[in-house]
Amino acid sequence: xxxxxLADELFRAPGSAPPTGVRVATARRGGxxxxxxxxxxxxxxxxRGRYVTLEMPSVSVLxxxxxxxxxxxxxxxxxxxxxxxxxxxLGIGNRRVTADALGPRTAQKIFVTMGQHTVPVQGIRPVxxxxxxxxxxxxxxxxxxxxxxxxxxxxAALLCVDSLCSSEPERLGRTLQFSDTxxxxxxxxxxxxxxxxxxxxxxxAAGIPTLMQAEEGSDLVVTxxxxxxxxxxxxxxxxxxxxxxxxxxxxxxxxxxxxS
Numbered sequence: 001x002x003x004x005x006l007a008d009e010l011f012r013a014p015g016s017a018p019p020t021g022v023r024v025a026t027a028r029r030g031g032x033x034x035x036x037x038x039x040x041x042x043x044x045x046x047x048r049g050r051y052v053t054l055e056m057p058s059v060s061v062l063x064x065x066x067x068x069x070x071x072x073x074x075x076x077x078x079x080x081x082x083x084x085x086x087x088x089x090l091g092i093g094n095r096r097v098t099a100d101a102l103g104p105r106t107a108q109k110i111f112v113t114m115g116q117h118t119v120p121v122q123g124i125r126p127v128x129x130x131x132x133x134x135x136x137x138x139x140x141x142x143x144x145x146x147x148x149x150x151x152x153x154x155x156a157a158l159l160c161v162d163s164l165c166s167s168e169p170e171r172l173g174r175t176l177q178f179s180d181t182x183x184x185x186x187x188x189x190x191x192x193x194x195x196x197x198x199x200x201x202x203x204x205a206a207g208i209p210t211l212m213q214a215e216e217g218s219d220l221v222v223t224x225x226x227x228x229x230x231x232x233x234x235x236x237x238x239x240x241x242x243x244x245x246x247x248x249x250x251x252x253x254x255x256x257x258x259x260s
Contacts, residue, residue, distance in 0.1 A: 003213055004167040005184075006177055007037040007051035019044065030072040032056045047195070049181035052076045058174045059208060060229035064109075064240035067252050073176060073241035078248070080180040080204050084125070085156025086114065087246055088149060091131035092142065092162040092183070092192060099210045099223050101231050102163040102238070104131035109239035111247060111259050114153075123249045128153060142192055150199050157202040160194055161238065166209035169222060173230035176238065179205050206242065208234045 004010065011018045018024050021041035027034050033055040039048050054076065056069055091107025093100040110129035132145040150158060160183040166172055182195030182203035195203050210230060211221040224230050243255040
């Protein structure tokens, strides 16, 4: 099987039951197909924890105005986050490479409420957002940068946004995944691996698949034909869902105005 970051692609094979310790449930909400995968034991292809995959029309035709989709995504993400406390959003990836630019583009649209001169407002959750760049440009690994930021900010959770890999071409640009297991790329030993054991705080990951291996074991990749639009609209949609999940007292319209 081609590499995949999507847990449901590993455990929802037609006609076969998931392995012991894995539960898979699918429902339809707000025009979105929601598949929840819960892994209750170690030693499987993905770390123990919860994964939520949301399938929808291509994100290239959706954006921050699609309230029903945003509300569904926000509710699923909110369930994976601590109920209160500061959240640090990391937009991971290379903004100069389109297929890898989802994280940085999303971070630009996060409603940031922390700052040196920011006065805390009751009911508004403290949020910071950073796009740390790639090690070739900074000279520091993602683990080093994330660790330094966590030590300085001491968030209740780290929310990592990254482009994902799928094994199914029809899911490119039309699937979101949230998980509470940390950032765990399909490639073993990948430098983007971030989790609670490494950083000392809960790590939630969010992303959209933007590429697929052309062949199993190959370095060649396939991307959606409308990749530019997938990244632009996907970042807007994902940021709107994150903002709504973190700031439930503000409406989607209010959050859109505050981040425009």
